[in-house]
Amino acid sequence: MTKKIGSYFLSMALLMFSLQACSQGNGPAATKPDNERWQQAIEYKMEIDMDVKTNRFQGVQNVKYTNNSPDALDQVFYHLYFNAFQPGSMMDVRSRTIADPDRRVRDRIFNLKEDEIGYQKIKSLKLNGKPVKYEVVGTVLEVQLDQPIAPGSTVDFDMEFEAQVPVQIRRTGRDNAEGVRYSMAQWFPKMAEYDYQGWHADEYIGREFYGVWGNFDVKIKIDKDYLIGGTGYLQNPLEIGHGYENEGETVNQKVENGKLTWHFVAPNVHDFMWAADPDYTHKKLTTKDGLELHFIHKKGQNEENWNKVMPQTEMLFEYASKHFGKYPYKQFSVIQGGDGGMEYPMSTLITGSRGSLIGVTVHEAMHDWYHGILGSNEALHPWMDEGFASYASTRIMDYINRKTKGESEPEVTLENLGNNSGQRSYVGLSKSGREEPLSTHSDHYNLNGAYSSSAYGKGAAWMSQLGYVIGEKNLDKGLLTYFEDWKFKHPNPNDVLRSFEKVSGLELDWYNEYFVYTTKSIDYGVKEVKGEGNKTNVTLERVGMMPMPMDVVVTYKDGTKEVHYMALRMMRGEKPAETQDKRIVHPDWAWVSPTYDFTIDRPMADIASIEIDPSGRMADVERGNNKWEVNSLKTNK
Ligand SMILES: [Zn+2]
Structure with a gap:
């Protein structure tokens, strides 16, 4: 494939x-x-007027859409996400029929009353000033064009719409469990993405998003007591106040009919979220690098942890920009809202009353790298976002924990190379018999649980295990190369693999072919150890169906260690040595052979143990057979 x-x-x-x-x-x-691929472009200009009593708003939207594809487009699609929050919607039916429904959803959509449902109603739609034919089908607006959009041309779509904010069920809505009035995600009619695979007008059923990068200019008119945070830079802080002014600046609030008009601009993002509440408090922190961090939460709720998360968020951006690619925006906001933690460009919504806020903040912020900036088709390849964000979070949390305790980086040993992010969850799934290939579309997994352990667990394992295959230094280099090569370009599973192939010089196609497109698992074992004079013969065994290169660490009774390395022949090369320990490179292992014999040039009596991958980075589903140990500590001394 x-x-x-x-x-x-x-x-x-x-x-x-x-x-x-x-x-x-x-x-x-x-x-x-x-890495050069055509891509659609978009400019949104929106003005909305919110009525906080009815929870409805009127909106006008101008979209400048540039068709950079080689195809004439005779139809376009918009997402109308709010329509999912109506009894009988696909999201509702799916939640009531899947074996393991999301506890936040269950039958709650089915039981929404008229004034609690969500909707986005299109009042008019014009293309270059002329009305067009359209039809709302669930959460998708299908638009037929008499005059196709020619390749290379830019057109204007003008829309008037009306929306009702649903009671908070999933990600978006009003009056969430912690009392935040508005968590405004997926709130506007949003153009679906068209790419080399065609249109991606997925119905909103459960998860994951994909959109066109562009510039947003958004004006939100709302009751003057509400404080807004979200994606985008506020353009008129002195007309607003609410903590957006800088020290010493004079605020002159521009109130009209009891409302303020907030004007935001967000460059080069593919989504725009905002949240609003009359009881929000707002703190700012400018990092050493000049990044403005905003923290917005309900006054008096969990203040201690909201104060703690501020300097930790600075550490997060410092580490992430160094190891995963430079954050390209000047602002990031951590905002209380939503129903857990959810990522948006330049911002996140998190529930704010949890014990510690940093874990969720780190995970969601890392989505700005993999969802916001790299922007893979997250519906189709959720693991490239959830998995990579989880992997990065493991490293960042290690860093923040060390830094908070004042510890320095530990010395690199064969046992602590890299990490095994995601592997426990993935191995559990693999053994459960409920695993589906990682290439499954995020909405189409049979079980929510299988989706989570795949997208988050196996996706993170894809990355942490790749460190074992190509070496941690190549992995580090590759993470930055991948970001630079593919930022703002929607990479797919082949593209990310190619970045790591290029930095390592190794052939890795087999890695995706097994780990992404199949559920074949990894299990290697030490089958036999036999002494023969001054030498020791070892037989390794491939028990699972997925082939892997081997790091076999021999520990001698005198405490010294030695690495015996066998690359896979189909890698067409070897990873570099990862530690100062002596390494012996054996002939490649051809994957067709279930066993592999090699010789250690020392008598068996010298050996304390022989272990496959003591670093634990290989996602071996059965670790019990990885280590051979001399079971007689007394006899051989
Ligand atoms: Zn996530």
Whole structure:
């Protein structure tokens, strides 16, 4: 599957290049880099007027849409996410029929009353000033165009809409469990993404988002007592106040009919969230790097932990920008709202009364890297977002915990290389018999539990285990290369793998072919150890179906350690040594062979133990057979 996609890109890239080259008369075609791919562009201009008594708002939206694809588009699609919160919606039916419903949803949508449901009603829609035909089908607005949008052209869509904010069920809504009035996620009619796979007009059933990058200009008119936080830079702080003014600046609130108009601008994002409450309090922290961090929460609720999370968020951005790519925006906001923790560009909504706020803040902030900035099709490849965010969170939490305790970085040993982020959850799933391939669309897993352990667990394991395959230094380099190569470009599973292939010089196609597209698992064991004079013969065994390279660590009774390394022949190379310990590189293991024999040049009596991957980075589903130990501590001394 990976290979097919690869050659499709290549032929398309060559075709596009030769077309370009012909029209410019540039002579012979060179190969086009595989990180250049066309992408749609969008500019949103929205004005909404909120009525906090009825929880309804009127909206006007202007969208400038640029079709950078090679295709003439005779239809477009918008998401109308609020419509999911109506009895009988696909989200409702799915929640009432899946074997393990989300506890936040269950049958709550089914039981919503008229004034509690959500909706987005389209009052008018025009393309370049002319009315167009459209139909609302559940959470998708289908728009038919008489005049197709030509490749390379920019058009204007003008819409008037009316919305009712649903009672908070999932992610978005009013009056959440902690009393936050408005958690405004998925609140506007949002253009679906069109890419090399065509339209992605997925119904809103449960999870994960994919959108067009662009610039947002949003004006929100709301009761003057409400404080707003969210995606975007506030343009008129002195007309607003509410803690957005800088010290020494004079606020002159511009109140009209009891309302303030908040004007936000957000460049190069694919979504826009805002939250509002009359009892919010607002704190700011500017980091050493000049990043403005905003913390917005209900006054008097869990103040101690909200104060603690501020300097920890600074540590998070410091570590993340160094190890996962430079954060490109000037602002990030941590806001109380929603129903757990949820990521949005330049911001997060988290429930605010939990014991510690930093774990959830770290995870959601890391989504700004993988969901916000890299922006893979998260509905289709949720593991590239949830998994990578989880992996990054493991490292950042280690860093914050060390830094808080004043500890320095531990010395690198064979046992503590990298981490095993996600593996426990993945191994549990693998053994449960309920695993589905990681390539499953996020909405289409049979069970919510299988989705979570796959997207978060196996997705994180994909990354932590890759450190074992290519070496931690290559992994570190690759994480930054991947970010630089693919930021704002929607990478797919092949693209991320290619970034790591390029930095490591190793062939890795087999890694996705097994770990992403199948549920085949990894189990290696030490089968036999036999002394023969001054030498020791060892037989390793591949028990599981997924092949892996081997780090076999021999510990001698004198305490010294030695690494015996066997790459997979299909890797076409070896990872570099990862520690100062002596390493012996054996001939490659051809994956077809279930066993592998090698010799240690010392007598068996010298050996204390032989262990496959003591670092624990390989997602081996049965660790019991990984270690051979001399069981007689007394006899051999
Ligand atoms: Zn997440």
